[in-house]
Amino acid sequence: MIAAQDLRKEYGEFVAVEGSTFSVEEGEVFGIVGPNGAGKTTTLKMLAGLLDPTAGTAQVAGYDTSETEMRKHLGFLPEESPLYEEMTATSYLRFFADLYDVPDGVAETRITETLDKLDLEHRERQLGDMSKGMKRKVAITRSLVNDPDVLIYDEPASGLDPLTTNYIIQFTEELAAEGKTIVFSAHNLFHVESICDRVAIMNDGEIVARGDLDELQQAHGETTYHVYTTVEVADSVRENGRYRRTVESMSEVEETRTLAQEADGEVVDIRTEESSLEEVFLNVADPGSRSEG
Incomplete structure (x- = not known):
């Protein structure tokens, strides 16, 4: 068209x-x-x-x-x-x-x-x-x-x-x-x-x-994983009776699972957060100094 x-x-x-x-x-x-x-x-x-x-x-x-x-x-x-x-x-x-x-x-x-x-x-x-x-x-x-x-x-x-x-x-x-x-x-x-x-x-x-x-x-965004565990692991924060560790790769998700198991705990939830269009835009477009569209 x-x-x-x-x-x-x-x-x-x-x-x-x-x-x-x-x-x-x-x-x-x-x-x-x-x-x-x-x-x-x-x-x-x-x-x-x-x-x-x-x-x-x-x-x-x-x-x-x-x-x-x-x-x-x-x-x-x-x-x-x-x-x-x-x-x-x-x-x-x-x-x-x-x-x-x-x-x-x-x-x-x-x-x-x-x-x-x-x-x-x-x-x-x-x-x-x-x-x-x-x-x-x-x-x-x-x-x-x-x-x-x-x-x-x-x-x-x-x-x-x-x-x-x-x-x-x-x-x-x-x-x-x-x-x-x-x-x-x-x-x-x-x-x-x-x-x-x-x-x-x-x-x-x-x-x-x-x-x-x-x-x-x-191509231009980022994916963040929020991994929730029953026990405290490295770089985690307590949240609503459990612990949240924020990582940026699946290998770190698996690392978190291992850390939790070693502490006699487990992973109970994984939530994925992806970049919005605005975040993608900021990654690829550097606002210039020109004023005309």
Whole structure:
């Protein structure tokens, strides 16, 4: 559904994105994360056809991103999404439905159902009088008014209150369940971890790691074992009537078992703790000093 091959974007001597290659399958949720200046926004804009790559190619829904036909299959949500502030939410969305030649009846149903799912009230209020969260819901509805196959969202919940953020994240999950192909960036790695099938980590314009969460954890994370024994062993602490020793390898788990047996005790529980996406991210991405995405 999305294929990027050796994408590169230069601004004079500055290379914003270098050699990005990845693909996103139909119905997949693909996250792009990285520190400020990593090249996330530039990558998303190239996928959306808003920036021409200096080199490399990108296809969305079978079309080159330079083709006008591609945009009929795409819904794009930029991080900053200015709206026509003197229009109401419904008139604004009807305007965009007309641009996509969506029949009036279909547009009304689609707009109403989407705004209902996003729990947006005061739909006849002028956009200039709406909160940031309300405007974001309108912008998301705009990205769906043409019923696209592919959605590209840049920080969909950026700067929103927790309740609005939750609505948007849940709605993104619903879109994925409906079979939409979604690519998005987010600074909140908990959200990325909760809904993404695969993730690419960018830094200094390059993809430095990619894969599903298990693959990333195995390649760049750490596994910690909490071994509980009935007797005190070396480096253990007392906890709830038993002893806990924290180790980082299975050989140390077996060593703990041996130490417990030698002290006339036994291992009664072993709990595994794996790195979160945030911990993996910190292991592979060193936040740089650039300020542009």
